[in-house]
Amino acid sequence: MALLEVNNLHAYYGNIHALKGISLQVEEGEIVSLIGGNGAGKTTTLRSISGLIPPKPGAITLGGEDLSNHKAHELVSRGVAMVPEGRGVFAKLTVLENLEMGAFHRTDKDGIIADLNSVYELFPRLAERKKQLAGTMSGGEQQMLAMGRAMMSRPTLLLLDEPSMGLAPVLVEAIFDTITEINKNGTTVLLVEQNAHMALQVAHRGYVLQTGTIVLSDSAKELQRNPMVQKAYLGIE
Amino acid sequence: MSQRFKDIDYIGVFLWVFRAIIIVLVIYGTVSKLFLGVGNEYTIETWIDFFVSGLSQGSLYALIALGYTMVYGILFMINFAHGEFFMSGAMTSTVLVATFLSASGFLDAQPLVSMLLITAVSIITSISVALLTERIAYRPLRRAPRLVPLITAIGASFFWQYFFRGLFGSALIPFPVPESLQGRWTIFGLEFLRTRVVVMGTTVIALVFLYLFIQRTKTGKAIRAVAEDKDVAALMGINVDRTISITFAIGAAMAGIAGVLWGLVFRQVHFYMGFVPGIKAFTAAVFGGIGSIPGAALGGLLLGVIEAVGPPLFLEGLGIVGAHQLKDVIAFTMLVLVLIFRPQGLIGEKLAEKKA
Numbered sequence: 095m096a097l098l099e100v101n102n103l104h105a106y107y108g109n110i111h112a113l114k115g116i117s118l119q120v121e122e123g124e125i126v127s128l129i130g131g132n133g134a135g136k137t138t139t140l141r142s143i144s145g146l147i148p149p150k151p152g153a154i155t156l157g158g159e160d161l162s163n164h165k166a167h168e169l170v171s172r173g174v175a176m177v178p179e180g181r182g183v184f185a186k187l188t189v190l191e192n193l194e195m196g197a198f199h200r201t202d203k204d205g206i207i208a209d210l211n212s213v214y215e216l217f218p219r220l221a222e223r224k225k226q227l228a229g230t231m232s233g234g235e236q237q238m239l240a241m242g243r244a245m246m247s248r249p250t251l252l253l254l255d256e257p258s259m260g261l262a263p264v265l266v267e268a269i270f271d272t273i274t275e276i277n278k279n280g281t282t283v284l285l286v287e288q289n290a291h292m293a294l295q296v297a298h299r300g301y302v303l304q305t306g307t308i309v310l311s312d313s314a315k316e317l318q319r320n321p322m323v324q325k326a327y328l329g330i331e
Numbered sequence: 332m333s334q335r336f337k338d339i340d341y342i343g344v345f346l347w348v349f350r351a352i353i354i355v356l357v358i359y360g361t362v363s364k365l366f367l368g369v370g371n372e373y374t375i376e377t378w379i380d381f382f383v384s385g386l387s388q389g390s391l392y393a394l395i396a397l398g399y400t401m402v403y404g405i406l407f408m409i410n411f412a413h414g415e416f417f418m419s420g421a422m423t424s425t426v427l428v429a430t431f432l433s434a435s436g437f438l439d440a441q442p443l444v445s446m447l448l449i450t451a452v453s454i455i456t457s458i459s460v461a462l463l464t465e466r467i468a469y470r471p472l473r474r475a476p477r478l479v480p481l482i483t484a485i486g487a488s489f490f491w492q493y494f495f496r497g498l499f500g501s502a503l504i505p506f507p508v509p510e511s512l513q514g515r516w517t518i519f520g521l522e523f524l525r526t527r528v529v530v531m532g533t534t535v536i537a538l539v540f541l542y543l544f545i546q547r548t549k550t551g552k553a554i555r556a557v558a559e560d561k562d563v564a565a566l567m568g569i570n571v572d573r574t575i576s577i578t579f580a581i582g583a584a585m586a587g588i589a590g591v592l593w594g595l596v597f598r599q600v601h602f603y604m605g606f607v608p609g610i611k612a613f614t615a616a617v618f619g620g621i622g623s624i625p626g627a628a629l630g631g632l633l634l635g636v637i638e639a640v641g642p643p644l645f646l647e648g649l650g651i652v653g654a655h656q657l658k659d660v661i662a663f664t665m666l667v668l669v670l671i672f673r674p675q676g677l678i679g680e681k682l683a684e685k686k687a
């Protein structure tokens with residue numbers, strides 16, 4: 095069985111039917127990309143998996159355990175961490191305090207310090223800025239902070255919502271390199287992106303979402319060759 | 332040519348004139364009081380006395396204002412029942428504890444232990460009332476339009492007033508002050524009412540504790556995180572509902588402490604005692620910048636001092652008789668002025684920046 099299994103998931107905002115029964119799987123150790131245009135329902139999918147939106151109906155299991163009735167704050171200790179769209183750093187908390195919040199549910203002080211050091215290794219910039227208020231950091235630095243913060247919970251599954259949004263091309267490369275590195279260290283990744291080109295380059299497999307429905311799923315290589323994907327998401331005629 | 336005149340912002344001009352008039356009145360009143368000797372009957376000691384009693388009154392406002400500002404900071408809601416959290420602690424601890432300790436003689440024999448006991452009961456009562464109010468009246472409305480919880484808060488306020496009136500009656504209940512806290516202490520050659528000194532000392536301790544709690548502890552950081560973004564806080568594993576309850580409880584604890592101190596200063600409690608201090612403390616919170624904890628402390632102290640020093644200083648200087656009875660006018664004029672000229676308060680941030 096896959097690490098994450100989503101079956102026939104629906105989600106609503108009032109009367110808006112944002113997810114119309116999507117199903118997807120993420121195997122342990124994989125990077126899976128979910129691509130799609132504006133308003134396709136990518137963010138909604140991640141918010142449902144992380145417990146911020148109740149599935150109506152739909153089944154979500156992680157390692158065989160049913161997640162669909164849990165609240166968001168209970169999921170962190172079960173191994174789900176999310177980097178929200180727009181980063182969501184706590185602007186008035188310092189960099190270090192933000193990272194501490196990532197480890198909120200943990201009580202193993204030594205483990206937290208060890209993970210803090212590995213986050214600083216992954217993002218040396220954060221180590222230099224420990225005391226700085228997160229709101230005064232640049233967009234790229236905030237993205238690093240949001241990812242480092244998510245890693246502080248020692249997740250088994252990392253959900254990333256458009257980590258490349260609004261970043262300069264060099265930084266985009268760096269962020270995707272880091273995603274690969276995090277994955278190599280044993281964290282499974284579900285990646286949502288509009289930058290389909292990069293997303294399919296780092297991923298093992300991918301899903302294409304259109305207006306609340308999954309229209310395609312395949313290995314990342316096949317998706318990159320698929321004429322429909324090339325036309326709609328990769329800008330290749 | 333005529334374009335220039337169209338650019339004049341008439342409201343802006345009016346506000347500037349208004350501001351200037353207020354400043355002129357205050358300066359004129361002050362100068363005529365101090366230097367032209369319009370009924371200048373006060374000695375320097377009297378002025379110091381005005382100032383100190385203002386500081387002590389302001390400490391009480393500050394303690395109560397913290398509850399308004401913390402709840403606003405985390406829920407963007409004005410909790411108009413907060414004055415009742417203050418009243419509930421003061422009344423319950425007076426009727427159930429202080430009266431008995433006084434009758435048995437324990438109050439005078441062991442004033443410190445007695446006061447701690449009274450304060451503990453007051454804090455526990457205020458916290459219980461706050462948690463019940465939050466759970467039953469506010470939490471179900473968390474996603475409702477802003478006006479709804481506001482009206483609910485006013486309803487809750489009435490509910491608790493009449494609940495405690497039913498419980499303890501509508502009479503004024505005397506608050507027994509231990510003998511050792513009656514009279515004055517001489518500090519630096521000046522005499523201070525002992526109760527005033529206790530009020531200010533306790534407030535300083537409470538503020539320092541609160542500040543360290545919010546800045547240093549894990550729960551304090553969680554409160555700040557939830558205040559910024561509830562969804563992201565939940566993604567961190569923070570139980571948002573619980574954190575909001577804790578915030579209410581801390582504000583109520585401060586109100587409970589203020590309730591006992593209020594009893595010490597005014598020597599009586601009453602089911603209606605939460606109303607005016609509640610509104611004054613709300614004024615103080617807005618004055619300092621609602622949502623800001625240092626702002627509430629500063630706003631409370633300033634409001635207390637201006638209320639105490641303002642009437643004798645510039646109102647009497649303007650030739651107004653019975654100026655002392657006008658201290659509430661000063662307080663609420665200040666509220667209106669702050670809302671017009673600096674809605675974000677002295678050290679608050681602009682609301683627009685705060686939350687879209």
Ligand SMILES: Nc1ncnc2c1ncn2[C@@H]1O[C@H](COP(=O)(O)OP(=O)(O)OP(=O)(O)O)[C@@H](O)[C@H]1O
Binds near residue numbers: 131137
């Ligand atoms: N809070 C909300 N209230 C109402 N409708 C919403 C809300 N959030 C999202 N929607 C709607 O749900 C649909 C899916 O939105 P979602 O944010 O999941 O898209 P997305 O794929 O993440 O898009 P983007 O790439 O622009 O971030 C859209 O039609 C959107 O308008």
Ligand SMILES: [Mg+2]
Binds near residue numbers: 137179
């Ligand atoms: Mg999105």
